[in-house]
Amino acid sequence: MRLKRALCLTVSTLVACSFESLVPKVNASEIQIEKIGAVKFPWGLASIGPRKVLVTTKPGKLYLFDLSNKTKIFINGAPESAYYRQGGLLDITVQQKSGQNYIFICYSKVSSDGKLTVAISKSILSGTALVETKNLFISNHVSESGVHFGCRLALDYKYLYASLGDRGNRTNAQNPKNHAGSIIRLPLSDVKTPGKPGWLSEVYSIGHRNPQGLSFQKSTGQLWSHEHGPRGGDEINIIKKHYNYGWPKVSYGKEYIGGNIGLNYSPVGFKDPVWTWTPSIAPSGMAFYYGTMFSEFKDKLLVGALKYRCLKVITLSSNNIPIDEECLFKKTFGRIRDVEILQDGSILVINDEKNGHLFRLHKAE
Numbered sequence: 001m002r003l004k005r006a007l008c009l010t011v012s013t014l015v016a017c018s019f020e021s022l023v024p025k026v027n028a029s030e031i032q033i034e035k036i037g038a039v040k041f042p043w044g045l046a047s048i049g050p051r052k053v054l055v056t057t058k059p060g061k062l063y064l065f066d067l068s069n070k071t072k073i074f075i076n077g078a079p080e081s082a083y084y085r086q087g088g089l090l091d092i093t094v095q096q097k098s099g100q101n102y103i104f105i106c107y108s109k110v111s112s113d114g115k116l117t118v119a120i121s122k123s124i125l126s127g128t129a130l131v132e133t134k135n136l137f138i139s140n141h142v143s144e145s146g147v148h149f150g151c152r153l154a155l156d157y158k159y160l161y162a163s164l165g166d167r168g169n170r171t172n173a174q175n176p177k178n179h180a181g182s183i184i185r186l187p188l189s190d191v192k193t194p195g196k197p198g199w200l201s202e203v204y205s206i207g208h209r210n211p212q213g214l215s216f217q218k219s220t221g222q223l224w225s226h227e228h229g230p231r232g233g234d235e236i237n238i239i240k241k242h243y244n245y246g247w248p249k250v251s252y253g254k255e256y257i258g259g260n261i262g263l264n265y266s267p268v269g270f271k272d273p274v275w276t277w278t279p280s281i282a283p284s285g286m287a288f289y290y291g292t293m294f295s296e297f298k299d300k301l302l303v304g305a306l307k308y309r310c311l312k313v314i315t316l317s318s319n320n321i322p323i324d325e326e327c328l329f330k331k332t333f334g335r336i337r338d339v340e341i342l343q344d345g346s347i348l349v350i351n352d353e354k355n356g357h358l359f360r361l362h363k364a365e
Helices: 002-010 170-174
Strands: 032-038 043-048 052-057 062-066 070-076 089-097 098-110 116-126 130-136 152-154 159-166 184-188 204-205 211-219 222-227 234-239 276-277 283-288 300-307 312-316 322-328 336-340 347-351 357-362
Touching: 032 070, 043 062, 043 098, 043 336, 052 089, 089 152, 089 357, 098 130, 098 152, 116 159, 130 184, 159 211, 159 222, 222 283, 276 300, 300 336, 300 357, 312 336
Parallel strands: 043 089, 152 211, 211 283, 283 336
Antiparallel strands: 032 357, 043 052, 052 062, 062 070, 089 098, 098 116, 116 130, 152 159, 159 184, 184 204, 211 222, 222 234, 234 276, 283 300, 300 312, 312 322, 336 347, 347 357
């Protein structure tokens, strides 16, 4: 990896540039894995309080799990989604405000002409149902394609952010008047936020292929994202307003039939990733660890790796740049689709499998 090679040059006095000697490793054998409950093709998860979590499934179901007694309740009223290839009922996040749980869901939706688009709904959780559901956002891009929906969500106190894939048409990602291939920002109040001239007002950044990780780093307030590259070139990016992250003009991956796609560096006007994976790991879901249960995970970035069926644990430098990674629990869970940190510091994981499950990782209790 380019960033790893660059760091090796600065520490060349160390034998073989051993990252193992620089970064303490995690002892996975000390971590207990608790199977909470079965769920078919889970895709997104969001905790509500210390012991409850909502889980979406790509086929269109929404469940509330109680971690204390390992029960699962079906939640009525989820938006009607289009379950086709990579599409379906995808990510979910929760805003707790004035005694209410506001539920945001990103999903693939059938458009008026029978094609597919991406929508984000907002609801209130009332008992075992979502009520007062309305679409907060509908993408202006429709397509027959069933790939690259993106659809990860992240909240701060003023805005909802969502990652949108290029829908399999790479030219979308360089068009700021097109929602596809961008990260958008939606105000949580009725106040309109002015955008960049020539850009749709809600488009926050462009140049994204298929971003399936989106998370705020609490210590800095920065928004981080990762995305799938083509043949190689998966990326981690720190997202900044009105930046262009390159795809497809800049890519560290290759065409599936061989050959370069674009430049393998970012010229003026484009933002370089802070980390790349070649070969691809197929990243999905991400969370910064700030809990106290696992001191060895403190301030690290956790990323699901669909291809390698493991949890990537990424160490950051004092300058807040990734410098090393571990692949934990390889083939323990299957294809890890999402990861979430609970209030007690334990870690939730879901796997994108027909016979999928919700798992909790914790120390001995």
